[in-house]
Amino acid sequence: VKISDLEGKVIGIYFSANWYPPCRNFNRVLIGVYEQLKSNGSNFEIVFVSSDEDLDAFNSYRENMPWLSIPFSDLETKKALNRKYDVESIPCLVILQPDNTKDDDTYYDGVELIYRYGVDAFPFTKEKLDELRREEKRKHDSQTVTNLLTNPERDYLLDQTITRKVGHSVLSAYTCLFVPVDSLKGKTVGLYLSAQWCMPCVEFTPKLISIYQKIKQALQEKGGGEDFEIVFVSNDRDQSSFESYFGTMPWLALPFRDPTARTLAKYFDVQWIPCLIIIGPDGKTVTKQGRNLINLYQENAYPFTDAKVESLEKEMEEAAKSLPRSEYHAGHRHLLTLVSEGSGGGPFICCDCDEQGSGWAYQCLECGYEVHPRCIRAVTPQSSIEDR
Structure with missing residues (x-):
């Protein structure tokens, strides 16, 4: 394909690699958007700039792409494009307008735009994106749990009951019932986007079930009609996996x-x-960080509001005052130092429980090792080495 054939088109310069899972995930989404735009006759083209490590990986990745690509062997052009558009991470989709004469016409956040708006983002002009943002704000301002979870063909959700059939053996059969979406009005609701093929999902779900049951029990004991519910939004690939x-x-x-x-x-x-x-x-969004808050505070995170999180952070600050400034921890040979976000800490993944952490942590700066204060198993220096 000649470069001149791209004149007059909106171009997406797509930096990606086969070896990186987020690239492969986005690639599937981008293919769907691209094919829909092409079928609509939209004046759009994509040029793939590979970050793959070898020709076989490039060819394997490229064979599923319906768009153009820079030859794998053209290292100079690939390097020049990475420098020109200051690509620091992948996937990256840089959008160029047909009359791209100034930097204002270039959008460097094409990945976010595709995820957020899909085909509606085309032709990626400032006017179009401003229109989408106004519409998005209008929807958020008028958001209710009903208009979030219903559509013209459905006003219900699925609930399941377990029916036990006793014969020569005991079987469990799941029967789905229909529950009106309107029954969620006045409740705090968690929308749980998850899938069985996703290992982090499979690992998080049992934890969420436990927290959900604890919150439900606490609210029942408290009385007053307050309630919490979760709605599973499946990303599964087939009906049997979903079920x-x-x-x-x-x-x-x-x-x-x-x-x-x-x-x-x-x-x-x-x-x-x-x-x-x-x-x-009230039907309005409280937070999109429910998973992180569950990992940090377990059932205490409920009702997940800013005020509740602020209260929990203050409690954590107060509790930290009585913690030892350093500890030896079973499983790590070096002395761990207590740190906070203001003293060298920050968001982390606990090396003991694999859950997200924030605020206070015990840290070995030399090894990049961090654990929640609650996960510390204090030992003598010699014991920590032996346990390791």
């Missing part, structure tokens, strides 16, 4: 492949799963 995964969950679900699932992912700009979005009793 198998949903069968482990004690909450509600959207039907498999319901179009609302994709709408929600775009509306909340969900790029990774598992994702837990919290909707307040």
